[in-house]
Amino acid sequence: MVVLHVKSSTSSSSSSPSPPPPEVEEEIEFLYECAATAAVADVAAALAGTAGLQARVLSLCRRLRERCPSGELERALSEAEAYASKVQVRHNKFVSPRALREHIKNIEKTAANALADNSEALCPQHPKSDEKRDSIQLWWAGKELAMDKKLSDYIGVNDKTKIVIRLSLPTSL
Template identity: 65%
Template sequence: MVLLHVKSAAPAASSSSPDADEGTEFLYECAASAAVADVAVAIGALAGLQTRLLSLCRRLRARCADAGAGATGELERALDEAEAYASKEQVQHNRFLSPRALREHIKNIEKKCASALQEPPEALSLQESSSDNKHERIQLWWAGKELAMDHKLCDYIGVNDKTKIVVKLTQAHDER
C-alpha cells in the first residue's frame, strides 16, 4: 500500500482564529494501482470530515466559555478527544484517520452538546453544509505536478507499494 501524507491548505478568507490558518494534515493509504480520481474523492471526503470536526470543536469551545465550566465537563472531554484524534500530531505517530471514527466523534459531540448546553443541535447551528462542499472539487499535487484525474497513481510514482509521498490538496478551478 502507498502511504499518502496529505497536506491541505486552509481557505484564507474564512479563518476566524490563528489555528484555522494552518490547514490540515493526515495520512491515507491506498494501492499504487488506484485511480487518481478515486483517491481524490476519498481524500476530499476525509479532509471535509476532519475540517468539519475541528471547526465544530473551535465553535463549541467558544460557546462553552460562555456557558460555565460546571455544565460542560463531558462536552469538554468529548471536544478534547475529537481534537486529539483529528490533529496533525497523528501524522507524527503514523496513525490514519478513519471516516467512521470522525463521524462518530461528530455525533458524540452533538449528543453531549445537546445535553450540556440544554439546546438542540439545530439551535447551535452545528450542521455545516457549506464547508462540506468545498472538498468536492479538488486537485492533488505531488512533486510540483498536478495529478490528472484520468490517470492511475502508479503512472506517477511507479508500481512499488511501499512508497510514501507527500500530496498537496487544493481547490480545483473551473477554467476548463
C-alpha cells in the same frame, strides 16, 4: 499499500475585510493508505471527504469550546480534537472517516444535552460538497495529478512508497 501524507489547503477567495478565522489558516494534515493502482479521481474524492470531516471536527470543537465549559462536553471535544489533530501524522497514525463521523455524532449528542436551549451552536458550517468535486486538485512533486490517470502513473507500482500530497480544495468544500 502506498502511504499518502496529505496536506490540505483551501483556496481563500474571500472578499471580506476582516482576517480569516484561525481554522481557515490552519493546515489540515493526515495519513491515508491506498493501492498504487488506485485511480487518482477516487483517491481525490476520498481525501477530500476525509479532509472535510477533519476540518468539521476541528471547527465544531472550537465553536463549542467557546460556548459551553461542561465537563462531559470538554472530554468529548478533547478526544475528538486529539484524534483529528495533525499531530497524528507525527505518530504515524491514520485517520479514519468512520471514526471522524463517530466523533461528530458523539460531540453533537453530548452538546445537545449540555446546550439544550442553544441549538444553533450545533448547526454545521460545512455544506455537502458533491457539486464542487471537479475543482479538487492533487499535487505531488510540483505536478498536478490528472484525474483520469492512476496513481501508479506518477509514483510507479511499488506499494511500499510514502509520498506527500497537497490537496487543494475550494473554500466551499
